[in-house]
Amino acid sequence: MLPFINLPFEYAASLTGASVDELKLLFSLLLSYPLAGLLKRIPDAKPYQKNLFIIFVSLFYLIGLFDLWAGIRTILISSAGAYIIAKHVDGPFMPWIGFVFLMGHMSISHIYRQFANAPDKVDITGAQMVLVMKLTGFCWNVYDGRLKQDDLADFQKERAILELPSLLDFAGFVLFFPSLFAGPSFDFVDYRRWIETTMFELPRGADPKTGPRTRGQRKIPRSGTPATIKAVIGLFWILLFLKFSNWYNTDFVVSDTYMTYNLLRRIWILEMLGFSTRMKYYGVWYLTEGACILSGLGYKGIDPKTGQHRWNRLENVNPWGIETAQNSRAYLENWNKNTNNWLRNYMYLRVTLKGKKPGFRASLATFITSAFWHGFYPGYYLSFLLAAFLQTVAKNFRRHVRPFFLTPDGQRPTQYKIYYDILSYLVTQSAFCFATAPFVLLTLPSSLLVWSRVYFYTVLGTAASMAFFASPAKPWLIKRLDARNKVAKQWQKEGQQQQQQQQRQALPPGQQKADNPPMGPGLPSDPGKELDDAVKEIREEVEARRKKGVSVSMPTGKDMKAAVEDKLGRKL
Numbered sequence: 001m002l003p004f005i006n007l008p009f010e011y012a013a014s015l016t017g018a019s020v021d022e023l024k025l026l027f028s029l030l031l032s033y034p035l036a037g038l039l040k041r042i043p044d045a046k047p048y049q050k051n052l053f054i055i056f057v058s059l060f061y062l063i064g065l066f067d068l069w070a071g072i073r074t075i076l077i078s079s080a081g082a083y084i085i086a087k088h089v090d091g092p093f094m095p096w097i098g099f100v101f102l103m104g105h106m107s108i109s110h111i112y113r114q115f116a117n118a119p120d121k122v123d124i125t126g127a128q129m130v131l132v133m134k135l136t137g138f139c140w141n142v143y144d145g146r147l148k149q150d151d152l153a154d155f156q157k158e159r160a161i162l163e164l165p166s167l168l169d170f171a172g173f174v175l176f177f178p179s180l181f182a183g184p185s186f187d188f189v190d191y192r193r194w195i196e197t198t199m200f201e202l203p204r205g206a207d208p209k210t211g212p213r214t215r216g217q218r219k220i221p222r223s224g225t226p227a228t229i230k231a232v233i234g235l236f237w238i239l240l241f242l243k244f245s246n247w248y249n250t251d252f253v254v255s256d257t258y259m260t261y262n263l264l265r266r267i268w269i270l271e272m273l274g275f276s277t278r279m280k281y282y283g284v285w286y287l288t289e290g291a292c293i294l295s296g297l298g299y300k301g302i303d304p305k306t307g308q309h310r311w312n313r314l315e316n317v318n319p320w321g322i323e324t325a326q327n328s329r330a331y332l333e334n335w336n337k338n339t340n341n342w343l344r345n346y347m348y349l350r351v352t353l354k355g356k357k358p359g360f361r362a363s364l365a366t367f368i369t370s371a372f373w374h375g376f377y378p379g380y381y382l383s384f385l386l387a388a389f390l391q392t393v394a395k396n397f398r399r400h401v402r403p404f405f406l407t408p409d410g411q412r413p414t415q416y417k418i419y420y421d422i423l424s425y426l427v428t429q430s431a432f433c434f435a436t437a438p439f440v441l442l443t444l445p446s447s448l449l450v451w452s453r454v455y456f457y458t459v460l461g462t463a464a465s466m467a468f469f470a471s472p473a474k475p476w477l478i479k480r481l482d483a484r485n486k487v488a489k490q491w492q493k494e495g496q497q498q499q500q501q502q503q504r505q506a507l508p509p510g511q512q513k514a515d516n517p518p519m520g521p522g523l524p525s526d527p528g529k530e531l532d533d534a535v536k537e538i539r540e541e542v543e544a545r546r547k548k549g550v551s552v553s554m555p556t557g558k559d560m561k562a563a564v565e566d567k568l569g570r571k572l
Contacts, residue, residue: 071124230290379438
């Protein structure tokens with residue numbers, strides 16, 4: 001550690017109440033912005049200089065700022081082990097050997113941190129968690145590069161590593177300083193495209209004027225504005241966290257004061273505990289993403305719909321998507337996105353046999369892996385195990401209950417859909433505030449105590465839902481839905497027949513039975529289509545007047561003929 005570097009942080013800690021290490025972590029996140037700006041200005045033709053700059057800055061963070069000499073050793077063991085395994089181990093078990101080695105090595109850090117029980121101290125565990133995602137993905141990408149391309153999915157082809165990188169490129173990938181301590185994680189192919197600047201090339205045939213704005217000969221686009229926006233929003237979330245955490249914290253929900261409130265108030269406090277905890281993650285992830293954007297690594301090309309440049313390659317969280325989620329899928333997909341991508345691409349899909357669809361076992365294995373990745377506190381396993389069951393229950397409701405609130409074709413909502421949406425939102429948010437409480441409380445006694453204080457409502461609701469869909473009720477729902485769709489199809493068929501009958505009535509008597517009436521002078525080449533369009537327009541006008549409260553019926557017979565003639569502007 002550099003001499004006297006702690007002095008300003010100790011003074012700031014005495015004023016704010018935050019720990020010295022927490023302030024130094026925030027300082028490192030903010031310092032990454034000007035350093036990322038310098039990194040981007042290193043000539044594109046000298047990628048080795050970029051790698052050396054990245055390594056130097058990360059060493060400064062680890063040693064000069066946090067004195068983590070042991071952390072250097074930890075990173076060296078994990079990264080060297082993964083590189084050796086990827087290079088020298090062949091066959092289908094190579095990525096699994098790398099996975100076991102990396103997760104096993106990380107578990108040592110988790111156990112050490114758990115016994116140290118110093119949550120305010122920054123150690124190497126957070127950086128190692130990010131590193132495990134990068135290196136396990138690296139092993140899978142190397143393995144995919146050795147397979148026949150025809151056997152790979154599109155994602156595997158895109159991420160496959162056909163040739164092992166140089167040690168310098170690999171070290172730069174491992175120690176990328178904007179995401180060193182808190183992510184976001186990314187695959188090596190993204191790093192390689194960034195450092196070689198191929199990430200910023202326009203697709204073939206694209207107009208060069210639509211390309212990103214750059215300075216001079218530099219290929220990396222100008223990214224100061226989107227990076228600044230991320231930094232401002234991140235600081236805003238952190239300030240909110242500092243305020244809300246004084247009101248809603250773990251000490252409060254395990255205290256006797258918590259039980260003086262009624263049940264609904266206790267559930268609300270539990271929701272606010274989860275929200276205030278999420279604020280901290282929102283703030284940190286926004287700050288790290290902004291630094292990655294400033295370096296250029298967050299660039300994701302041009303949106304084909306809007307033509308705007310996208311900077312969301314490494315987006316890790318969508319607060320609005322989480323706080324307004326109406327189902328478990330939306331909730332989980334918007335939280336810790338890069339970790340979710342890692343779990344899906346390198347666990348969920350990898351444990352599923354080829355040609356099979358992932359099921360409950362794949363979901364359970366993924367949630368257990370996620371809990372193991374986070375550490376060994378019992379609270380993690382309670383949260384992720386319950387989340388696996390919540391996701392299964394949510395799928396059943398979406399497949400077998402939600403369709404009743406949509407039109408039979410599933411394209412439009414019914415008038416009752418709004419009530420389903422409101423109820424889904426309330427259930428999703430209340431269920432996940434309960435499920436994630438142990439993730440915050442960590443210990444088994446505290447988790448069970450808080451759960452008992454709200455009467456295990458999510459556990460009981462999940463068990464009842466699982467029993468419901470395992471009972472004859474599920475086939476009954478399917479039968480009712482099929483019957484509903486069958487009736488709707490019959491109505492649709494009768495409506496089509498009625499429309500055809502009305503079209504025939506609109507024709508002159510001599511042509512009503514003719515399938516293909518002869519073409520006469522002045523008639524269009526397709527009179528049937530013209531008549532259909534006229535009848536359709538009349539029907540739309542009638543429906544529009546009905547919506548305005550006007551009592552009107554669809555014309556028939558001579559009235560329909562007169563209306564059609566009026567639309568066509570000629571006699572039939």
